[in-house]
Amino acid sequence: MNTESLFAVALGITPPWEVEGVSFSKENKRLDLKIGFRRGATFACPVCGTAAPVHDTSEKSWRHLNFFQFETYLTARVPRVKCPNPDHGVKLVPVPWARAGSGFTLLFEALVMALVREMPVKTAAALLGEHDTRIWRVIDHYIQSARAQADHAEVRRIGMDETSARRGQDYISLFYDMDQRQLLFGTEGRDHETVKAFTEDLKAHNGAPENITDACLDMSKAFIKGVNEALLQRRNYF
Ligand SMILES: [Zn+2]
Structure with a gap:
């Protein structure tokens, strides 16, 4: 050879x-x-x-x-x-x-x-x-x-939190599947609009807001407002 x-x-x-x-x-x-x-x-x-x-x-x-x-x-x-x-x-x-x-x-x-x-x-x-x-x-x-291939049809319990992308500024919000321990979505900002953006992304990947039974979040007013407006039908905060 x-x-x-x-x-x-x-x-x-x-x-x-x-x-x-x-x-x-x-x-x-x-x-x-x-x-x-x-x-x-x-x-x-x-x-x-x-x-x-x-x-x-x-x-x-x-x-x-x-x-x-x-x-x-x-x-x-x-x-x-x-x-x-x-x-x-x-x-x-x-x-x-x-x-x-x-x-x-x-x-x-x-x-x-x-x-x-x-x-x-x-x-x-x-x-x-x-x-x-x-x-x-x-x-x-x-x-x-x-x-593009991610399937979020089975997502039931989510967690959300904010963190700073750079030192002390430019916040991003992250959304997790608590059962799969997997990051589902991240977006800039930390206001209630981020929950809306997450909901749209969830729907785009076969998921449904009405499937969400539990949400784990800190008591920031923005997240609570977002969750109430865009997400939970049955509300469990913990
Ligand atoms: Zn040909």
Whole structure:
């Protein structure tokens, strides 16, 4: 097995994709993997899945997991295919190692998400040698897609509290599922409107205000007003 096919196996790259070249620079502390495909290869049309010929290609690259202490990058000629069905036109082929629009491979993004559970984003970014805005973009993507799928139909007992986002100012309000011990919603502010915003979010995720039987809150007038207006049908404060 040569170096190229060894890396193809390690990266899970399967035909028609193949590793065309591996170059290692000790000076730049960098490993570069060049990915391409066999001449004449076809790719599935992203619309209908029909095998379609390559129309043209554009070069893209992605940061991948470090190879030991060396930063590793994948570069590929990504094809656009021309589907036999003229309605589908010319479409960019999705690559199996990264999601559309990301400059990182899926494995690198998985590492990002594992790190940011354990440490501040700035620390994770420094550790990875990336600017934190790029790291935040990855986090935003996965948080948004996880939140879109969140199902709050079973939420019955909630807790709410306020905390300051920065030292002594800029309050945020947080809403928890007391049974699952899970954060459901957070929003800026600490007035009764935050409860309304939580209620809207609850409804958007299959939940229902009339399902809420208990609310645990401090005796701030704003929260009590919010709960009375927007939430509890049967009132239990504790
Ligand atoms: Zn098609």
